[in-house]
Amino acid sequence: MKKLLSLFTFITMFTLAQSQETPVIQIETNNSVLVLKVGKDQKLYQCYLGTKLTGNTSYDVLSKENTRSFVINDGNPIVNLRHLVYPTFGTDNLFEPAIRMTHNDGNPSLELIYVSYQTIKKDDNISETIIKLKDPQYPVDVTLHYRAFNNENVIEQWSEIQHQEKNPVMLYNYASSMLHFDADHYWLTQFHGDWAKEVRMQESELTSGTKVIDSKLGARADMYQTPMFFLALNDKASENSGELVAGTIAWSGNFRLAFELDNKNSLRISSGINPFASEYSLPSGKTFTTPTFIYTFSNTGKGQASRNLHAWARKYGIKDGEKPRLTLLNNWETTYFNFDEKKLADMFVDAKTLGVDMFLLDDGWFGNKYPRSGDKSGLGDWQSTKTKLPNGLGFLMKQAETTGTKFGIWIEPEMVNPKSELYENHPDWVLKLPNRPENYYRTQLVLDLCNPAVQDFVFKVVDDIMQTGSGVSFFKWDCNRMMTSAYSTYLKNQQSHLFIEYTNGLYKVLDRIKAKYPNLPMMLCSGGGGRTDYGFLRYFTEFWASDDTDPVNRVYIQWGYSQFFPSFSICNHVTSWGKQSIKFKTDVAMMGKLGFDINVKDLKENELKYVQLAVANYKRLSPVIWQGDMYRLISPSEDSRAVVMYTDAVKSKAVLFSYTLHPMYDPLYAPVRLQGLDAKKMYKVEEINLMPGARRSLEESGNSYTGDFLMNVGLRVSASSNETSVVLEITEI
Numbered sequence: 001m002k003k004l005l006s007l008f009t010f011i012t013m014f015t016l017a018q019s020q021e022t023p024v025i026q027i028e029t030n031n032s033v034l035v036l037k038v039g040k041d042q043k044l045y046q047c048y049l050g051t052k053l054t055g056n057t058s059y060d061v062l063s064k065e066n067t068r069s070f071v072i073n074d075g076n077p078i079v080n081l082r083h084l085v086y087p088t089f090g091t092d093n094l095f096e097p098a099i100r101m102t103h104n105d106g107n108p109s110l111e112l113i114y115v116s117y118q119t120i121k122k123d124d125n126i127s128e129t130i131i132k133l134k135d136p137q138y139p140v141d142v143t144l145h146y147r148a149f150n151n152e153n154v155i156e157q158w159s160e161i162q163h164q165e166k167n168p169v170m171l172y173n174y175a176s177s178m179l180h181f182d183a184d185h186y187w188l189t190q191f192h193g194d195w196a197k198e199v200r201m202q203e204s205e206l207t208s209g210t211k212v213i214d215s216k217l218g219a220r221a222d223m224y225q226t227p228m229f230f231l232a233l234n235d236k237a238s239e240n241s242g243e244l245v246a247g248t249i250a251w252s253g254n255f256r257l258a259f260e261l262d263n264k265n266s267l268r269i270s271s272g273i274n275p276f277a278s279e280y281s282l283p284s285g286k287t288f289t290t291p292t293f294i295y296t297f298s299n300t301g302k303g304q305a306s307r308n309l310h311a312w313a314r315k316y317g318i319k320d321g322e323k324p325r326l327t328l329l330n331n332w333e334t335t336y337f338n339f340d341e342k343k344l345a346d347m348f349v350d351a352k353t354l355g356v357d358m359f360l361l362d363d364g365w366f367g368n369k370y371p372r373s374g375d376k377s378g379l380g381d382w383q384s385t386k387t388k389l390p391n392g393l394g395f396l397m398k399q400a401e402t403t404g405t406k407f408g409i410w411i412e413p414e415m416v417n418p419k420s421e422l423y424e425n426h427p428d429w430v431l432k433l434p435n436r437p438e439n440y441y442r443t444q445l446v447l448d449l450c451n452p453a454v455q456d457f458v459f460k461v462v463d464d465i466m467q468t469g470s471g472v473s474f475f476k477w478d479c480n481r482m483m484t485s486a487y488s489t490y491l492k493n494q495q496s497h498l499f500i501e502y503t504n505g506l507y508k509v510l511d512r513i514k515a516k517y518p519n520l521p522m523m524l525c526s527g528g529g530g531r532t533d534y535g536f537l538r539y540f541t542e543f544w545a546s547d548d549t550d551p552v553n554r555v556y557i558q559w560g561y562s563q564f565f566p567s568f569s570i571c572n573h574v575t576s577w578g579k580q581s582i583k584f585k586t587d588v589a590m591m592g593k594l595g596f597d598i599n600v601k602d603l604k605e606n607e608l609k610y611v612q613l614a615v616a617n618y619k620r621l622s623p624v625i626w627q628g629d630m631y632r633l634i635s636p637s638e639d640s641r642a643v644v645m646y647t648d649a650v651k652s653k654a655v656l657f658s659y660t661l662h663p664m665y666d667p668l669y670a671p672v673r674l675q676g677l678d679a680k681k682m683y684k685v686e687e688i689n690l691m692p693g694a695r696r697s698l699e700e701s702g703n704s705y706t707g708d709f710l711m712n713v714g715l716r717v718s719a720s721s722n723e724t725s726v727v728l729e730i731t732e733i
């Protein structure tokens with residue numbers, strides 16, 4: 001007898017007998033609903049995705065209406081295939097398929113009819129709907145999963161494909177989801193970039209045909225396109241108005257998001273692993289599980305969509321999303337590869353002087369036969385360099401501890417320099433084509449994570465460091481190249497599995513690390529932000545947003561990431577990039593997870609005092625910045641400044657950041673209306689983060705106002721000079 005289900009868990013099971021009324025399946029959150037309906041032909045259709053309607057009867061009407069509209073009344077009714085929930089290929093579907101396969105007998109078609117569904121209430125907040133489909137002729141089953149998060153208004157959707165044919169079937173398409181929309185116009189916001197130019201937002205109206213956002217880079221997959229989008233219906237959505245879906249795929253390899261606008265102006269969005277060069281031979285009885293597609297529907301603009309995703313990410317999407325993060329001092333831009341024990345010991349003290357939690361030792365600490373004195377050698381040889389660090393890592397860990405700072409370390413364990421002992425000993429562990437020259441990028445090659453021996457090696461890189469001395473408190477896990485000339489000796493004649501198995505192999509390693517070191521925070525880095533997705537963030541507490549740390553550029557980059565990721569996951573460091581004041585740089589970095597990568601000794605006395613004050617303020621206010629609701633008040637793409645605020649759950653504390661970028665002479669800034677406060681409460685507004693002896697920018701600092709006033713009249717929160725900033729602490733009194 002299986003364990004009794006917990007008090008909160010119950011199962012409703014509906015199995016459809018062919019003769020019964022075809023069911024309507026509702027996948028609901030507090031504010032939105034996805035309605036599916038089994039048609040008379042036993043196939044599964046989407047009737048609706050949008051604002052939740054009142055009363056169940058509405059859904060019945062809706063599904064009936066829609067079923068009628070499927071029928072083309074030409075005397076010989078046929079079902080319109082446009083809204084199939086998981087469209088197949090090979091019979092009568094004329095559009096993008098979710099799934100395509102070839103059977104053992106060579107038949108290239110698939111049909112999927114409805115079998116059953118069940119909704120399992122996992123707890124007070126989460127329910128999971130599982131829908132079974134099968135081919136009427138071939139032993140192929142597809143199971144669709146929908147996990148609905150009520151309070152966050154987020155749905156996670158994925159699919160499982162299985163068959164019982166004698167030999168493997170070949171899969172050519174295997175989408176996570178297919179969603180359908182009917183609107184007059186569709187506005188797509190995408191996020192594209194490159195090294196040091198991450199997540200630039202572009203909005204355009206979709207025209208007929210298929211628009212594809214994808215990656216073929218294998219590793220560092222998000223370098224040019226990030227797997228996330230907003231799709232606004234009818235009119236462009238703004239921060240506080242408009243209907244839109246925000247979607248992202250939790251996959252860290254090649255992904256594909258396709259937007260197909262058809263001849264009837266219906267839009268279908270297909271999401272999943274990019275099937276490009278990745279046909280997959282699936283053995284009998286094995287399950288192919290797609291990554292999850294995560295989405296939220298908002299009828300009050302992009303701001304609410306972001307808040308939904310942030311709330312979901314905090315609780316469910318990011319490792320330790322509700323736990324505090326470590327502020328840090330990193331040595332990369334101060335020393336690059338040029339450091340020794342003495343320099344590091346000084347920097348431990350610097351970290352303490354700033355008041356941050358940790359010192360993070362970056363690239364350059366390893367390699368002996370081929371020391372890592374630049375990016376051309378040593379990668380793969382994860383033993384500390386004796387000439388640089390004669391007493392080893394354990395000694396550094398102890399020294400940091402004595403100084404009173406935590407110690408974190410950089411690794412790039414998926415990569416190897418040809419000039420390394422690892423490469424000399426295991427040339428077959430590298431992805432490289434036979435009969436062609438090796439193809440380098442930053443003088444390095446990618447290790448073959450499809451190979452379990454390589455997976456063990458990568459796990460051991462982390463494990464060995466953790467087993468040295470007292471271990472480290474933090475890892476920065478870097479990845480500085482994409483795949484080119486990719487071929488796995490291990491995969492032999494199944495090279496089309498490479499992109500998928502690499503990512504799965506990496507997940508296996510990360511699973512092992514998480515199991516053995518569950519409380520170990522890790523930063524995901526990829527030569528800047530080439531890896532930013534919710535597949536990885538199950539294992540990582542945060543990510544490095546960009547190597548571009550010029551604070552003006554950073555405002556835009558951080559703005560872009562904030563659309564999908566909560567502030568505590570976006571690592572922002574104060575560096576020597578840009579000529580702006582230390583105040584401006586620090587205030588910009590404080591809107592996310594604050595760190596420093598500066599030579600503390602270069603700071604003037606008043607600058608150091610300012611930074612110490614700002615770090616102390618940040619520590620006091622980080623619960624609001626990290627866990628609060630974010631309101632983007634003024635966008636840098638629409639104005640010469642940016643204003644953002646965070647409010648805690650009970651609306652008693654808020655923090656506002658205002659950045660003036662490049663205004664024309666004497667800008668006329670109207671008062672900015674705040675958001676997310678309680679209209680009835682009284683708040684004291686105080687300007688903080690002032691340089692020692694500096695005058696306040698906000699004359700009203702120290703005054704008290706009702707939430708009503710702050711939200712309807714507002715405050716003139718912006719200074720008028722170029723590259724200046726104002727930080728306000730708003731406290732209920």
Ligand code: DGJ
Pocket residue numbers: 332362363410478480525526527528544546547
């Ligand atoms: C790229 C990262 O983005 C940098 O922060 C730094 O860690 C270098 N790699 C080290 O090689």
